Amino acid sequence: MGTSTQVQPLLINYKTLEEFKRFKEYGIQELTMLEDLQGNIVENNSESPFYGIYIGNALVARMSLYRVSAKYDHYFDPPQDYLELWKLEVLKDYQKQGYGKQLVSFAKSFHLPIKTNPRVNSHAFWERMGFQKATYKMERDLGENPLLWLPEGVDEQNDSES
């Protein structure tokens, strides 16, 4: 780890959105946040679903977290609120230093099951983090590669419920 840097919630402002451009997974979500800020549809320093790690003034790692309601849970048994985690990314120069693990540990600290849909080439990382492949169901998963983290007492939903 080599750092006592904390995970912190990221606020929507021009500095954050400028820093987001350094991450590879920059997409429609970020573009929308920028447009909403420019159009005064959201206030400066509004909350965002993003959490990140700063070193000094620079954002070096981030992820997005959203709590999905139990009524939309098609992954866990018993069905329950769970966290969807996306856009976990550590800037290239800061990789292999434990920041990815620090973000995932933060997500686990809510003691809810977690679902993520990572880039295909990151499966080894997620396996080390204790995530397992969901049983692929085409109607549910389509183009996703869902990986799940099951806290104690939680299982994957079985086929008969799908």
Place this chain on the structure above:
Amino acid sequence: MGTSTQVQPLLINYKTLEEFKRFKEYGIQELTMLEDLQGNIVENNSESPFYGIYIGNALVARMSLYRVSAKYDHYFDPPQDYLELWKLEVLKDYQKQGYGKQLVSFAKSFHLPIKTNPRVNSHAFWERMGFQKATYKMERDLGENPLLWLPEGVDEQNDSES
């Protein structure tokens, strides 16, 4: 284009699954298809959601298509059956020859709206194909970058319905 090669449905068999390994977007879906074939859970030459283009004996381009029922439609107005399109990919040596466009044209030929969630760096292609960015809604879209193709008479769902 420079080819009269047709788009064809791909059957699940060892040859197809071996060819899938040459595509970058190889994930849990393909692994599951392989396991199901090995475990006799699906028969050899079963139908798959994949369509592809062969040159001679070699699969050079593919995509997956699935018809989502109107009751799960959160994108189009009026709500209706639509096609989810994923894993559109042309092997590197065969790019810029119209095969991607040929697959998308095939998908459009069903005259249903289409939704896709492409890799961020392919937006220019999708724009040329007439796709537009969906209005990003976090609860619905999470980590996706949804792009939509709207046939005549179809609009995007507006915010009040979300």
